[in-house]
Amino acid sequence: MLKTLLKSVRQYKKETLLSPLCVVVEVFIEMYIPYIMGLLIDNGINKGDMDYVRKMGLFTILMALISLVLGASASYFSAHAAAGFTANLRHDMFYHIQDFSFENIDKFSSASLVTRLTTDTNNIQQAYQMSIRMAVRAPFMMIISLFMAVSISWRLTLIFLVAVPILAFAMILIIKNARPYFPRIFRAYDELNRKVRENIRGIREVKTYVHEEEQIENFKKSTSKIYKLFRRAMFIMAFNGPVMTMMIDAVMLALSWFGAKLIVGHQLATGQLVSMFSYTMSILMSLMILSMIFTQLMMAQSSGRRVADVLTAKPTIVNPAKSPLTSVTNGEVVFDHVDFKYNKEDAHYALKDIDLRIKSGETLGIIGETGSSKSTLISMIPRLYDVTGGAVRVGGHNVRSYDLKTLRDNVAVVLQKNVLFTGTIKDNLKWGNEKASDEEIVWAAKIAQADGFIREMPDGYDTMVEQGGNNVSGGQKQRITIARALLKKPKILILDDSTSAVDTKTEREIREALKRDLPETTKIIISQRIVSxxxxxxxxxxxHGKIEDVGTHDELIKRNDLYSSIAKFQEENSK
Known part of the structure; x- marks a missing residue:
């Protein structure tokens, strides 16, 4: 996990090294100051040597200033390194996600990926900044303080032999009991993120069906679950403070008692006892800081695993290793005894023994009941999913032989759930071809029967589309996305129930325009409506994932019960 994450440090290695270096020097100076203070008391104040006091006092101030500069530098370098590292981490995750197949996205879920890009990376950033500064400072401070304490009085240092094991045992016990909660907390975050995204994206439906109260209740349940898990984890972690306070008080009391006895017995000077108090506090504070670091690292460990899982996940669909094809000669599509299932471990096949040849330039309709795997079938053509068995060939070649960009540029898919992005209508259309001229944009819009309503908008093709396309109707959105697909000038055009929100007259005009202006393009139309x-x-x-029959409308009406029953039902309901 660490090896995977640390690859994202890259150009911030210098800051990552400078921060602990400044910390080490700062700690050496800081730990030397109590020793100087002890000398100042014993050799200056107690002996009335004011020259010695002034000299050592100025030296102490100089050391304190240097320590301050080093501490500020360490803070700057650690913050800079952590922020840069996290920026790289998000960059690497996002770019890697772009290579994910639908199967990869299904595995992680979009809500979980958002959480990993935000909450999890924030946890890693805090832990990283703490690791290259505080996690270096605390151990060094403790080791140097312990060394200095031993050099002053090894007898008093024996107090730590009792205190440190007790603190270590308490810390281990706390961490062991709190750690299991953090993976559960982040899974709860994923669930909360999913519900929030669904609510915001479907806010119109929520308001239409007056489900605000139900949504609020669902939100409360999710936030309550996170709160309860965090409360339990923090309740356990909260024992750290009282245990540390109790041990600090006990150690200071023991140090005062035994130190006073040593001074009375002339085995310890007053200044040395003052130094011992400083070093004791440093040791105990170091332990407290280490406990805080362990707390943060526990959270970051869970987040780190989740981020590393994304970074190490191999896209299930990749370009061919050797000489991928970079051109599609025609729009012929062949399904050669294709089998497919979403989960390799599942016994159920979404598609079973699909054997079909679609000629280049042919218009093919696909119909079937909901859940019959119509959309799954066409997703095999642009390799949104890979077949489990058999093969899909486009233009005479297996789709796995093509460069992915080449294949998908020549296979345009318009889905029922259309997505428009924030920007102008022209910007959205240019997703199909970023180099498209204004004439080509108008050409595609006219075929999709979108040119008319676009020109009636306030700014025409430069009209801004709101987030999610909320300022255009469902039918308008579908026509814009059809025009966007046409700008690719594909060899194969797939319309997956993408005219469901369009009136029958406009839909007919779209079909006629496609037939007239794109005679050589293979057109595959999935629809629930016979008329389409x-x-x-x-x-x-x-x-049920199989091809029951293939034929013309008239042939299927006569011989296929399923098709004729759908046609009869729709005809009766249209009257």
Missing amino acids: IKDADRIVVMN
């Missing part, structure tokens, strides 16, 4: 596919060259009837 009845004029297709052939129609595929899907049923």
